[in-house]
Amino acid sequence: MRPFYENLPFLSIFITILCGVLSSVIRDGRKAHALALAAAAAATVLSAVLLYCVYTRDVSFVYSMGRFAAPYGNAIKAGPLQALLAAAFSAVTGLSLLGGGRALLHDILPEKQGLYFVMTQLLLAGILALIYTNDMFTAYVFIEITTIAACAMVMAKDTGPNLIATIRYLFMSLLGSGLFLMGLALLDSIGGYLLMEPLARAVEILAELGRYHRPLIVSVGLMVGGLGIKAGLFPFHLWLPDAHGGATAASSAILSGVVLKGYIVLLITLMLRVFGLELMREVGVTGIFLALGLMGMIFGSLAAMREYHVKRMLANSSVAQIGYIFMGLGLGTEFGVAAACFHILVHAVCKPLLFLCAGRLSDVSGHHRSLKNLRGSAYRDFAAGVGFTVGALSMIGIPLLGGFVSKLYLSEAALESPSMAAALLTIAASTVLNALYYVPATLAIWVRPPWEEIRDVMRDVKPEDTRFDRSFFAAAALLMGLVFLLGIAYHPVMDVIYAGIRLM
Amino acid sequence: MPELVAQNRFAVVAVILFGIGLLNLMLQQNLLKKVIGLSIMDSAIFLLLASLGYIEGQGAPIVEEGCVNASLYINPIPSGLVLTGIVVSVSVTAFSLALIQRIYRRYGTIELPELLERVKKEED
Numbered sequence: 001m002r003p004f005y006e007n008l009p010f011l012s013i014f015i016t017i018l019c020g021v022l023s024s025v026i027r028d029g030r031k032a033h034a035l036a037l038a039a040a041a042a043a044t045v046l047s048a049v050l051l052y053c054v055y056t057r058d059v060s061f062v063y064s065m066g067r068f069a070a071p072y073g074n075a076i077k078a079g080p081l082q083a084l085l086a087a088a089f090s091a092v093t094g095l096s097l098l099g100g101g102r103a104l105l106h107d108i109l110p111e112k113q114g115l116y117f118v119m120t121q122l123l124l125a126g127i128l129a130l131i132y133t134n135d136m137f138t139a140y141v142f143i144e145i146t147t148i149a150a151c152a153m154v155m156a157k158d159t160g161p162n163l164i165a166t167i168r169y170l171f172m173s174l175l176g177s178g179l180f181l182m183g184l185a186l187l188d189s190i191g192g193y194l195l196m197e198p199l200a201r202a203v204e205i206l207a208e209l210g211r212y213h214r215p216l217i218v219s220v221g222l223m224v225g226g227l228g229i230k231a232g233l234f235p236f237h238l239w240l241p242d243a244h245g246g247a248t249a250a251s252s253a254i255l256s257g258v259v260l261k262g263y264i265v266l267l268i269t270l271m272l273r274v275f276g277l278e279l280m281r282e283v284g285v286t287g288i289f290l291a292l293g294l295m296g297m298i299f300g301s302l303a304a305m306r307e308y309h310v311k312r313m314l315a316n317s318s319v320a321q322i323g324y325i326f327m328g329l330g331l332g333t334e335f336g337v338a339a340a341c342f343h344i345l346v347h348a349v350c351k352p353l354l355f356l357c358a359g360r361l362s363d364v365s366g367h368h369r370s371l372k373n374l375r376g377s378a379y380r381d382f383a384a385g386v387g388f389t390v391g392a393l394s395m396i397g398i399p400l401l402g403g404f405v406s407k408l409y410l411s412e413a414a415l416e417s418p419s420m421a422a423a424l425l426t427i428a429a430s431t432v433l434n435a436l437y438y439v440p441a442t443l444a445i446w447v448r449p450p451w452e453e454i455r456d457v458m459r460d461v462k463p464e465d466t467r468f469d470r471s472f473f474a475a476a477a478l479l480m481g482l483v484f485l486l487g488i489a490y491h492p493v494m495d496v497i498y499a500g501i502r503l504m
Numbered sequence: 505m506p507e508l509v510a511q512n513r514f515a516v517v518a519v520i521l522f523g524i525g526l527l528n529l530m531l532q533q534n535l536l537k538k539v540i541g542l543s544i545m546d547s548a549i550f551l552l553l554a555s556l557g558y559i560e561g562q563g564a565p566i567v568e569e570g571c572v573n574a575s576l577y578i579n580p581i582p583s584g585l586v587l588t589g590i591v592v593s594v595s596v597t598a599f600s601l602a603l604i605q606r607i608y609r610r611y612g613t614i615e616l617p618e619l620l621e622r623v624k625k626e627e628d
Contacts, residue, residue, distance in 0.1 A: 174600075188553075
């Protein structure tokens with residue numbers, strides 16, 4: 001008899017899919033919204049319980065799905081790292097839907113609202129499956145499900161530019177998953193298995209004997225490249241600013257906070273469980289990650305500096321932050337991967353906070369998006385102003401906030417690496433660049449413009465927009481709490497990550 | 505060399521098709537042609553997968569009257585993957601076509617450069 005907690009990963013995926021199917025028959029957007037929140041809360045609680053169970057027992061387990069035993073069939077594998085990430089991603093999804101709720105019901109046509117929540121639920125289920133799966137082909141299927149759901153979430157706000165952004169996003173994503181599938185086909189033909197552990201053994205033997213060396217490198221390259229495109233790795237990020245910048249606030253928050261990370265988590269699983277860090281270093285994948293990550297950190301920030309549109313600025317800053325994560329992976333050590341995992345958590349909390357607050361600030365300023373028209377908007381919704389400031393300071397890396405700790409860990413990991421100088425210099429330069437656009441943006445929302453300008457902006461504001469938004473306040477407060485939590489109580493989180501990587 | 509190509513004819517054709525599809529997806533400016541390129545790319549992968557599981561001279565893995573002899577059948581796993589992959593590919597194609605239709609209704613064109621220009625104007 002297996003202990004009950006081993007059913008939790010499957011249950012959390014199943015509940016979210018089930019609620020997604022249910023949402024499709026609910027006509028009323030508000031009810032579907034409530035159901036989506038309940039499903040995300042349930043997934044969070046289940047993952048948190050799972051985290052407690054596996055972390056205190058210091059185990060990870062394989063849960064086979066269906067009747068076929070390993071090395072065939074399908075399986076889930078869960079340990080502390082998976083449970084932690086699942087809990088964080090479910091919580092962030094729920095909070096984004098909670099905080100962006102009013103804007104969402106405003107941006108999306110009433111008859112389409114039920115369908116929007118179908119997509120958010122499928123997306124969450126897809127991300128959870130990507131975290132937990134132990135089977136390569138299941139990973140591919142859920143990559144596609146996540147892609148379609150994410151594209152549908154971008155186009156939910158039905159404007160012309162959004163449609164174009166969606167189709168570009170869709171084509172880039174499909175290119176990514178096509179490359180992944182090609183790599184998978186090659187790997188299956190030389191490795192012979194789809195479950196990760198037997199496949200890892202086969203890869204290890206092949207690498208040791210030096211047989212099929214070139215097909216192995218090609219398949220690693222195709223899979224890693226495909227996932228990199230989908231995660232917005234520089235220079236494959238050109239679809240990202242428009243797709244994330246144009247969508248409704250909740251979609252932007254979920255897309256940048258959770259979806260990009262889902263692919264990176266799968267990549268980490270591949271690196272640690274299937275190929276092994278040694279092979280990744282040997283074939284040069286980590287070196288490429290390091291170089292592209294460092295370039296992304298600089299060029300993402302430079303692009304963000306040129307933006308006047310606040311949400312596109314945040315989206316460009318995501319490119320830089322993804323660069324940090326890939327830099328951590330590119331160091332090729334377990335400490336680097338752990339630091340990257342911590343940065344995944346920090347960014348998953350911080351960026352949704354920024355997107356939600358930016359969305360709220362533009363809602364109280366007549367739905368204007370450019371920074372010029374948002375001047376002084378923090379006084380119209382104090383909570384959004386404080387939230388934006390906290391998020392921006394964390395992005396820059398001010399102590400007591402999550403961003404500081406992750407930069408500290410990344411620098412510490414870089415110290416052991418041969419490319420220490422380049423990594424440290426780029427972290428320093430990127431920090432300065434971050435400050436160069438986050439500080440002016442923060443100042444802009446807090447500085448009162450001349451009275452005539454306020455009057456011009458306020459002419460477009462409807463009274464119901466400025467009404468106090470209780471659910472936004474709750475979501476922003478919770479996300480801010482999480483940013484502080486990651487910035488202050490980082491030791492326990494790091495311990496969980498180390499345990500998770502050990503038990504991968 | 506010619507024997508090697510003949511031996512791996514499925515893989516060679518699959519790689520050529522994959523290249524054609526990829527180039528179409530990247531270089532074509534017409535959205536519909538991009539989708540067609542994508543379909544070619546997916547078909548190439550399915551061809552490769554299906555050929556990987558095929559064993560010369562052996563039949564479909566349908567077990568008759570409880571007689572199980574693995575050496576009589578082809579490898580069924582790649583075929584199963586191809587089936588799943590086709591389902592995914594069909595749904596993705598349907599989604600992109602629906603999206604393209606919507607774009608055409610709004611803008612009256614499906615040429616990407618023109619669309620990007622129009623969007624830029626709309627935002628200014």
